[in-house]
Amino acid sequence: MNATPDAPLRYNEDGNVHMDFHGAANTTIEFLVERYGIAALHEIFRRVGTDVYQDMRGKLMAGDSQEVVKHWQHFFTREGADFNIEIGADEIVLTVRHCTAWHHVQQIHGAVSAQFCDQTTVVNQALAEGTPFAIDTIIDGPGSCRQIIRSRG
Amino acid sequence: MIPSDHFTRFYNEVFKFLEGKGEEDLNDYFLEISKNQENHILELIRTKGFEGMYQYWSVIRDEENCELDLGYDDDKFELTMHLCPSLTKAKDNDAERWDRYCDHCAGWIGPIMDKTGYHLVYDVIDRDKPQCVMRIFKDEEKAREAEVDVRLLMGWPGRKPR
Numbered sequence: 001m002n003a004t005p006d007a008p009l010r011y012n013e014d015g016n017v018h019m020d021f022h023g024a025a026n027t028t029i030e031f032l033v034e035r036y037g038i039a040a041l042h043e044i045f046r047r048v049g050t051d052v053y054q055d056m057r058g059k060l061m062a063g064d065s066q067e068v069v070k071h072w073q074h075f076f077t078r079e080g081a082d083f084n085i086e087i088g089a090d091e092i093v094l095t096v097r098h099c100t101a102w103h104h105v106q107q108i109h110g111a112v113s114a115q116f117c118d119q120t121t122v123v124n125q126a127l128a129e130g131t132p133f134a135i136d137t138i139i140d141g142p143g144s145c146r147q148i149i150r151s152r153g
Numbered sequence: 154m155i156p157s158d159h160f161t162r163f164y165n166e167v168f169k170f171l172e173g174k175g176e177e178d179l180n181d182y183f184l185e186i187s188k189n190q191e192n193h194i195l196e197l198i199r200t201k202g203f204e205g206m207y208q209y210w211s212v213i214r215d216e217e218n219c220e221l222d223l224g225y226d227d228d229k230f231e232l233t234m235h236l237c238p239s240l241t242k243a244k245d246n247d248a249e250r251w252d253r254y255c256d257h258c259a260g261w262i263g264p265i266m267d268k269t270g271y272h273l274v275y276d277v278i279d280r281d282k283p284q285c286v287m288r289i290f291k292d293e294e295k296a297r298e299a300e301v302d303v304r305l306l307m308g309w310p311g312r313k314p315r
Contacts (some may be wrong), residue, residue: 011158024189
C-alpha cells in the first residue's frame with residue numbers, strides 16, 4: 001500500500017461546503033429509481049467510480065490505496081463527519097459513526113432514500129474493480145457505516 | 154459518500170445518462186430538481202420578492218464559493234457570475250463533460266420564476282465559459298426587451314428560447 005502523503009488529491013477542493021447538494025443528490029436518486037430502476041442508478045454510480053475517480057482508481061491499480069485514505073480523510077473532515085480511519089496490516093477501515101450527508105438529508109427532507117448509501121457501496125465497488133484491492137461497505141445503521149480496503153491477494 | 158464538493162461531477166453523469174433517454178427525460182429531471190429547490194427559495198420569493206432572491210443567492214455565493222455580483226432595483230434582479238464553480242468542476246473532471254451542462258440552471262430556476270410570476274432572462278454567454286448573466290424582471294415586456302442583447306439565451310421546461 002504505497003504512500004504519497006504530500007501530493008495533492010486529484011480533486012482537492014477547499015473553501016466553504018454546500019451541504020444542500022446532498023439533498024439534491026437524494027432527490028436525484030429517488031427520481032432515477034422511480035423512472036429507470038435501481039440498476040440504472042447503480043450504472044451512474046459505477047461511472048462515477050470508474051470515470052470521475054479515474055485518477056484515484058489508477059492509483060489503486062498501481063497498488064496504492066493511500067489515495068483513497070487521503071480522499072476519505074479530506075472530505076469527511078470537510079463535511080464535519082464523526083469518523084476515524086484505522087490502518088492495519090491487512091486492512092484499512094474507515095468507520096463513520098455520524099455521516100453528516102445522511103443526517104443533513106434527514107433534516108431537510110424528513111426522509112432519506114433507501115438507496116442513498118448505494119452511492120458509497122457502488123462507487124467503492126467500481127473504484128476497486130480490476131484493481132488489487134476490494135473496498136467493501138457495511139451499513140451499520142442510519143447514517144453510519146464502515147468502509148474496508150483489503151488486498152485481494 | 155460522494156462529497157458535496159463532487160456533486161456537480163455526479164450531476165454531470167446524470168445529465169449524460171438522461172440525454173441518452175431523450176429531451177423529455179431531461180426536462181422532467183430539471184422539473185424535479187426545481188421542485189426540490191422550491192424548499193429553499195419559494196417562500197423567500199413569495200414573501201420578500203427580489204430581496205428574497207438576494208438572500209438565497211448570497212448563501213449560494215458563499216457556500217458554493219462563487220465569484221459573482223448580485224443586485225436589484227425596482228424592475229429587476231441581476232446576478233453576474235464571473236467564475237462558476239459548478240461548470241469549473243464539471244470541466245476539471247476525468248470524466249467527459251456534458252456539453253450542455255449550463256442548461257440545468259435555467260432548467261430549474263425558470264419554472265420557479267414562472268410559478269412566482271417573474272420573468273427570467275438567462276444569458277449563458279458561452280457554454281464553455283464559467284460565466285453567465287441572469288436577469289429576473291417583474292414586467293414581461295421589459296424581459297422581452299432585455300432578450301435582444303443576450304448572447305446565448307437559455308430556455309427551460311415549458312419555454313423554448315426565441
